[in-house]
Amino acid sequence: MTRPRQAPRDAADAALQLSLPLFDALRRVDPAPLPGRRIVRLEQQIVEYQLTRSRRRTIGFLVDDRGLSVTAPRWVTLACIEQALVEKARWILRKLDEWRQHAARRERLAIQWEDGASLPLLGASLRMQRVSAARVAVHREDEVLWVGLPDDAGVEVFRDAVQHWVRRQALDLFEQRLAHFAGLLGQGPSRWGLSSARTRWGSCGPDGAIRLNWRLMFFPPHIVDYVVAHELAHLKELNHSRRFWDVVGQIYPDYAKARAWLRSYPDDLALN
Numbered sequence: 001m002t003r004p005r006q007a008p009r010d011a012a013d014a015a016l017q018l019s020l021p022l023f024d025a026l027r028r029v030d031p032a033p034l035p036g037r038r039i040v041r042l043e044q045q046i047v048e049y050q051l052t053r054s055r056r057r058t059i060g061f062l063v064d065d066r067g068l069s070v071t072a073p074r075w076v077t078l079a080c081i082e083q084a085l086v087e088k089a090r091w092i093l094r095k096l097d098e099w100r101q102h103a104a105r106r107e108r109l110a111i112q113w114e115d116g117a118s119l120p121l122l123g124a125s126l127r128m129q130r131v132s133a134a135r136v137a138v139h140r141e142d143e144v145l146w147v148g149l150p151d152d153a154g155v156e157v158f159r160d161a162v163q164h165w166v167r168r169q170a171l172d173l174f175e176q177r178l179a180h181f182a183g184l185l186g187q188g189p190s191r192w193g194l195s196s197a198r199t200r201w202g203s204c205g206p207d208g209a210i211r212l213n214w215r216l217m218f219f220p221p222h223i224v225d226y227v228v229a230h231e232l233a234h235l236k237e238l239n240h241s242r243r244f245w246d247v248v249g250q251i252y253p254d255y256a257k258a259r260a261w262l263r264s265y266p267d268d269l270a271l272n
């Protein structure tokens with residue numbers, strides 16, 4: 001179903017790759033450029049870019065997670081390239097800013113698996129609070145998630161304990177929501193389970209088996225409902241045809257908003 005545009009091998013890595021070059025590209029003081037990189041002043045801003053010479057006939061610009069890249073024919077002088085950059089300044093700065101905001105949003109969304117950090121859960125924000133305990137024990141009390149761990153437990157044990165707890169909540173909630181929407185649809189899955197896929201929020205197989213990503217728990221409840229309804233609707237229509245969306249609309253009328261929300265979500269499961 002809803003498929004993020006790319007799946008990072010590791011969310012933390014991806015966030016790093018995304019943010020570092022951009023913040024470099026928009027440094028306000030005159031920096032020494034990185035090897036192979038040049039700088040240009042565009043509307044009072046120092047912008048770093050990667051210049052590649054090629055056989056193409058025109059100067060090309062690209063702004064992505066690595067910042068600004070310029071491809072130019074070998075015979076074009078640096079002065080000409082800079083002139084072209086100045087002419088395109090507004091577009092370049094706007095694109096760089098979009099990418100920087102995108103990176104910042106992802107950074108905000110990335111969960112820090114550590115004592116005192118916050119955990120988004122179904123629209124709420126819990127504070128994870130580590131306490132000393134003989135064995136691993138996690139429980140929620142209002143907006144606090146108490147994480148009981150032996151004193152020698154490291155950061156991985158902390159993360160695993162919390163993720164295990166979130167998965168258990170997911171099993172309970174998804175079971176409930178599947179039953180609710182299956183009632184409306186008049187049909188339920190042959191079986192269902194949690195997934196931790198990096199590229200899919202949910203899936204429905206031709207055998208009627210549904211998988212739901214436990215990371216949906218980090219989103220507001222109506223997003224969970226939308227994904228559950230979406231996958232169940234595939235039991236009737238195993239495609240994304242007009243008929244399929246009609247089925248979704250019958251059991252979850254407000255699907256367009258949830259669908260747009262999920263689509264605007266930064267392009268992968270930055271939450272790990």
Ligand SMILES: [Zn+2]
Pocket residue numbers: 001002230234239240
């Ligand atoms: Zn689908």
